[in-house]
Amino acid sequence: xxxxxFSVASMFIATASWAAxxxxxxxxGAAKQSIVAFVERVSNEGTSDFVPPAARIATFDNDxxxxxxxxxxxxxxxxxxxxxxxxxxxPEWKDQEPFASLLRxxxxxxxxxxxxxxxxxxxxxxxxxxxxxFEKSVKDWVATARHPVTKRPITxxxxxxxxxxxxxxxxxxxxxxxxxxxxxxxxxxxxEGIYGIPPEQVIGSSGKLKFELRSGLPVxxxxxxxxxxxxxxxxxxxxxxxxxxxxxxxxxxxxxxxQMLQWTAAGSGPRFxxxxxxxxxxxxxxxxxxxxxxxxxxxxxxxxxxxxxxVSMEGDWKVIYPAGK
Amino acid sequence: xxxxxFSVASMFIATASWAAxxxxxxxxGAAKQSIVAFVERVSNEGTSDFVPPAARIATFDNDxxxxxxxxxxxxxxxxxxxxxxxxxxxPEWKDQEPFASLLRxxxxxxxxxxxxxxxxxxxxxxxxxxxxxFEKSVKDWVATARHPVTKRPITxxxxxxxxxxxxxxxxxxxxxxxxxxxxxxxxxxxxEGIYGIPPEQVIGSSGKLKFELRSGLPVxxxxxxxxxxxxxxxxxxxxxxxxxxxxxxxxxxxxxxxQMLQWTAAGSGPRFxxxxxxxxxxxxxxxxxxxxxxxxxxxxxxxxxxxxxxVSMEGDWKVIYPAGK
Numbered sequence: 001x002x003x004x005x006f007s008v009a010s011m012f013i014a015t016a017s018w019a020a021x022x023x024x025x026x027x028x029g030a031a032k033q034s035i036v037a038f039v040e041r042v043s044n045e046g047t048s049d050f051v052p053p054a055a056r057i058a059t060f061d062n063d064x065x066x067x068x069x070x071x072x073x074x075x076x077x078x079x080x081x082x083x084x085x086x087x088x089x090x091p092e093w094k095d096q097e098p099f100a101s102l103l104r105x106x107x108x109x110x111x112x113x114x115x116x117x118x119x120x121x122x123x124x125x126x127x128x129x130x131x132x133x134f135e136k137s138v139k140d141w142v143a144t145a146r147h148p149v150t151k152r153p154i155t156x157x158x159x160x161x162x163x164x165x166x167x168x169x170x171x172x173x174x175x176x177x178x179x180x181x182x183x184x185x186x187x188x189x190x191x192e193g194i195y196g197i198p199p200e201q202v203i204g205s206s207g208k209l210k211f212e213l214r215s216g217l218p219v220x221x222x223x224x225x226x227x228x229x230x231x232x233x234x235x236x237x238x239x240x241x242x243x244x245x246x247x248x249x250x251x252x253x254x255x256x257x258x259q260m261l262q263w264t265a266a267g268s269g270p271r272f273x274x275x276x277x278x279x280x281x282x283x284x285x286x287x288x289x290x291x292x293x294x295x296x297x298x299x300x301x302x303x304x305x306x307x308x309x310x311v312s313m314e315g316d317w318k319v320i321y322p323a324g325k
Numbered sequence: 326x327x328x329x330x331f332s333v334a335s336m337f338i339a340t341a342s343w344a345a346x347x348x349x350x351x352x353x354g355a356a357k358q359s360i361v362a363f364v365e366r367v368s369n370e371g372t373s374d375f376v377p378p379a380a381r382i383a384t385f386d387n388d389x390x391x392x393x394x395x396x397x398x399x400x401x402x403x404x405x406x407x408x409x410x411x412x413x414x415x416p417e418w419k420d421q422e423p424f425a426s427l428l429r430x431x432x433x434x435x436x437x438x439x440x441x442x443x444x445x446x447x448x449x450x451x452x453x454x455x456x457x458x459f460e461k462s463v464k465d466w467v468a469t470a471r472h473p474v475t476k477r478p479i480t481x482x483x484x485x486x487x488x489x490x491x492x493x494x495x496x497x498x499x500x501x502x503x504x505x506x507x508x509x510x511x512x513x514x515x516x517e518g519i520y521g522i523p524p525e526q527v528i529g530s531s532g533k534l535k536f537e538l539r540s541g542l543p544v545x546x547x548x549x550x551x552x553x554x555x556x557x558x559x560x561x562x563x564x565x566x567x568x569x570x571x572x573x574x575x576x577x578x579x580x581x582x583x584q585m586l587q588w589t590a591a592g593s594g595p596r597f598x599x600x601x602x603x604x605x606x607x608x609x610x611x612x613x614x615x616x617x618x619x620x621x622x623x624x625x626x627x628x629x630x631x632x633x634x635x636v637s638m639e640g641d642w643k644v645i646y647p648a649g650k
Binding site for chain 1: 379382456500509510513517523524525526527531534535536538542543545552558559561562565566567568569570584587588591
């Protein structure tokens, strides 16, 4: 009986709270209205637009959609910190680029090596250990890392309005997934605590894994070999591989999310596609068509042509980050 | 309020039914006792063995564990039927092995070509179409296919005791996954209806997919190229890629499941590993160490050495298949 009481009570609380305002950090306006209208439309039993809860799949990009991505992807911040942490075990790095520059504190110099430098940094910090060792290193980093510009804890660089949106969708029977170009093993250790999204609902890029018995104990080794790139064309593929059904709602902020939104929009029945637009230089960052990180160009044109929701961070969001800290 | 009433009502019904006997098709004995004891152990809040529901991940092999796999994998039955269905579009098959033999009704002759013949049959029937076209062909087949020996509908070749086990675990907060060497796109169209397992909780082997715009409409093409083999070493890898956490319970029937069981057993806290043993020649089939399908040899030795549960289909199961039909 305890369980039942609890369930009923939490349903009442949820109902009451949503009735007040499901999205308190969103300004009244077209963007907020379009979200609420869509959720009500698919929840309206007995109508032709009703979508059974099991099919209410919503997919979210992460970098730039759920948390910030400037001045560089946070996974790269992690990788740079890991190089410093691992340096004592790699004396050879002192004379070897891009590590030598990094260890002198010259990030710009290290990254001047372009994709090759980046790949070397990623392989050195994301492969050659077991999945459990890597998970621990991510957890340790996330527990203390701060953002280089705002100095906020990295876990507080998430967008408060998007946290509310995730919770609102789940309260209405949606299953929320992350579909990110970021590393899946990098996101899973903290996605549940921060977004309420369990590991099995996180889709991302990955390296190959190898099962191995070490003195009889099985481990999964992270190999320095790419397995899957969950970006652009890869997003609908990743969704099909891991979810196995088409989302009815998709949320992104860049051209890298366009194929996910196209795939979502092209299904039958009610569909919802939303772009977050970074147009708030005062409270966050302002960038779109010319940015090397999170470029939004073709996606913006297609959103306008197709009538997708485009969120202005400046105009639609009362706050950017959670209060406090 | 309608929703709440319904939830409370169904909880009472569920409770009453489990209280009576959660596994009515299982004979009283060590196997059944070990299952119930494990579920009660991890559900006992306040003890050190308690496992929070979110971490109650249970993974099941499919062929030979949830449904039968003799005289050949059912996915192969599907592929053979598809060859006949697709033959009018492929006049060249009349003179081309393995198709020519198949179309003459000579399955044995067709499969005499070994792995190469098998691969050609699989590629011809599982690639070159969109994911939606393939899904439809699987649904059409499953709706009418009958087993070549028992003549039962293919969907009734599932094991009734395992259906009860799946439901019992879910009623106790477990999330149940399929982890099969079979094709993920072949299992997803019917796994929800038959096992209550949604597409996103099905892990299997897969071919590569390609995102494409066809006159502006996005599709996912199934390419004739292997993406992932979810068997043996591949099972823990597939679990890590898709679930991202280690199961606490795993169920299989062959050496192809051994690494999944090893990976599951090696985690910390309470663990449960179970092998279904096909020893019932009268009601199902009897095969183990020498079988080419579902060989259980090393796994049986390890199960005995480690004290895993070994289910005798003959001794532990009151019935094999669901009643009727």
